[in-house]
Amino acid sequence: MKKLKALIVMCLATAMLVGCGSGSAGSDTYVFTSELDIKNLDSCDADDGMSFNAMHACIDGLMGLDEEGNITGAIAESYDLSDDQKTYTFHLREDANWANGTPVTADDFVYAWQRILKNNGNYAYMLGSDGAAIVGVDEILTKMADKKELTDADFANMGVKAVDDKTLEVTITRPISYFDELMTFPCYYPINQEFCEEKGDQYAKTAENVLSNGAYVMKTWEPGKQATFEKNDKYWNADAVKTQKLVMNIIPDLQTAATSFENGETDFAPINSQLVDKYKNEDYYVSFNEGYLFYLEINEKNTDLANNKIKQALSLAIDREDFVTNVLKDGSKAAKGFVPRELSVSPTGTDFRDDAGDYDVTSYNLEKAQQLFAEGLKELGKTSINVRLTYGTDESPMDQMAEYLQNAFSKLDGLNIEMVATTKQDRIYTKMANGDFDIACTRWGPDYGDPTTYLNLLLDGNSNNYGKYYSEEYEAVMEKVSTEEDAATRWQYMIDAEKIAMTDLPNIPVFEKGTSALENQNVKGLVHRPVGVPYTFHYVEKAE
Known part of the structure; x- marks a missing residue:
């Protein structure tokens, strides 16, 4: 499948502007602001964009990105692909080392990939047929699901092995056209076994417990406030890294972030819809596709919400165009299906959304x-139902979405909405993980440029299927997706799968997130991709 070109967020130096964010830190320091915190830098556990940004700043995988956002070799200098396109032989760089001077070896990848399975990590499924389709992994995942003990033989049969220190062989069950792109994702990053086991359960939880093999070394990390990184002189591509210091500031209040930018204290600051009108005509204002799909996850265990007409009604009550145009105003677009636009293209070069079409259930029709x-309600034998709407107040613009939905749903006679405001961490890892919700406002950022990055979320047993949706028909079609080798046929199967999902509505898509930000015009080289790791800082360069 053709890979979408990355959006490159860069502004070439022109004249110094008031509020351009050149900052007192000087030209050798780049300051990046986020409203969301870093969870940790453990590829076995981290599953959020800000953690991925931090990980990518200091850890390289087999593949990476060049200055234009295209997929290129990172730790892997090159690779060979067998004639049947099922065996990759990666040749690792001789000059790829960890920051402690230890060489990066093929065993580092073998250890990391086995570890995420042994620990049942959040992205363990990505090593199986729902992701890289590595030989033997589905069998391991099945044993894990059945709570059977894994043995050394299970991992001996896994299709990843170190041929020697600098040669990694990966065998997959089917050809995957986007396999090289998958290898840029954090769950496939290497881990130095000796360092990891020495740190134990504190591995990647603090700055001193992170070992870098990438562009930067993490120096300090104060959760909820700031993380700092310094250039890694032992990095194999150190000549390409122009900035000596990288600072990530966590500022949940975007008005405060904007003020910090105007004061010259930061080089990149996201803003929300309340600030767009104030800054949209400034030269340092930028807007681009962020890649996230915001949607409502329905708890299928709630018998009221399991009623399909109730779910259709909820979807039709949302005026998505009004919300993105008049409330968000940040370049976001109304969602027309569960797979967003600009994610992937067919073998003939058409966008998935164009081929799959727009679903009527995403249109606004309050009467219907x-x-x-x-x-x-009549089918349920009720005159009204009570529903909790859960959302995180610290994951902008989730609060705006929730407030808008509360107003939209209040227009449905017989629906009583209780708003449950919490934090992102509590929403996902406590309430949703334990099934303690009715409807949850949530989002998903694409891990790779293929529709399955969304469609897999609805599979039985997927760790992100918090609503416990299950459909035999959906499972059967997705099984065909996972095994079909003909690209055109597979593409049609994915269209069929989305149609089932949009009919059953276990997840109700609301909007595709755009981002508005303030960016220092004296900075160039920040790479943004709406797929996978959001930002690459390796090539950032700041004018004097």
């Missing part, structure tokens, strides 16, 4: 919504 809701 009320009709379907009334019919749903």
